[in-house]
Amino acid sequence: MAQSDRTIDYGKLMHRAMRGLIQRVLEDVSREGLPGNHHFFITFDTMHPDVEIADWLSDRYPGEMTIVLQHWFDNLVVNDDGFAITLNFGDNPEPLYVPYDSIRTFVDPSVEFGLRFESQDGEIEDEDQDEAPMQEMVEDEEPEPAQKGAAEVVSLDKFRK
Template identity: 40%
Template sequence: MADDHDNTTGNDAFSPTSLLPYDQWLQEAYKGVMLKALEHVSREGLAGQHHFYLTFRTDLPGVQIPDRLRAQYPHEMTIVLQHQFWDLNVDRKAGVVSVGLSFGGVGSILVIPVRAITGFADPSIHFNLHFELGEVAEEVPADSTSAETDDNTEAQGDSSSQVVSLDAFRRKGPSPA
């Protein structure tokens, strides 16, 4: 049965501009999924092969990381929560995620505002979410670097490190957006 208001893929030539903020609502829902996953792991720990890549802007207000990491990753950083991390906490009221990690053998607590998070992935199941920063993205430079922590909990890379591409972990098939 045909629908004159069909806005499915392939009918883009006639797509009306939405008066409802669906994109914003989806971003909020996806961040909710990420926060639920982090909260679950903070209570229960990681199960099986699950592990998380968390990418965030280091140059936004409220991000608390050691000065040496901020100098090394002035715009963006990716951390891996897998084997050795501690005190993972999600404070929804304050809008922050905090976690303890070791970089170069030195333990540090990172405090990351949820609004600074640009990506979340669980590579074990090829699950990946990307978050837009909105207006804030225009205020800061777009170049980035990344770091990972691993079994040895050492930061990888230097000031010219490569960005960890999460494209390989994206779900295949139709996007919910």
Template identity: 45%
Template structure:
């Protein structure tokens, strides 16, 4: 017998990705129905491809994040609106209010660190080399104003392990 699995005529990967993105929609929909209130200590990191079809963000953010961007829904967000294909939300970047429209198909990661829950999705478009950027106003910081996590190069990056718990 061969160790290679036969090619499937059923697109299981696509079906699973679509179902997991529906989880994100259901979670965000429940937050929307509760008037935008997050229960307990829940908060979300949502990473998405900024150049994906259907993404609508201010041009300054698209220039600053030409490939991928992570937003944090925790304390300062408004006008969360969820439909079957995606969501829109108001966030402030450098004290400038902005509306973001993000289709679920553009999301590459969804994390709720309060309960150690995370989903990672296959990218919807080709990867583009990331560009360095300044800290956004909605980045999480400590009480002293320091970023919650810093990578070795000093940038404000949150690393999430999507592997199984040991």
């Protein structure tokens, strides 16, 4: 039997599966609300072409932004490509649209769960950032001290060739 040059792209399959996991979690939250102490820190690439945020937010966060889904959010609508949500920024409700492909990290500190997505085009992010504990990556919104515990991160880099 001849060997094929075809390979299984485990990294791409893992990315798809993990984004599907985020979709299912957010769909459940949109129907039932956040259970117990669960809350999410979601860091995404604000320069992704399908991200929709107010101009003042993209000016303030020109590369990436971390949002917190915890105490107040509204209009959470989840679809196959991403999610829309309204969040409060200093008493200013702002609608956002975040495609799954723009997500860099998804963390639920209440259960020490975290996912990190490396860029799809092969770009490697800063070596220092890869070594940074998760808490340093999600402090933009200044969570309460009890919420700053480092989460276990599942890195998908080890599945890439």
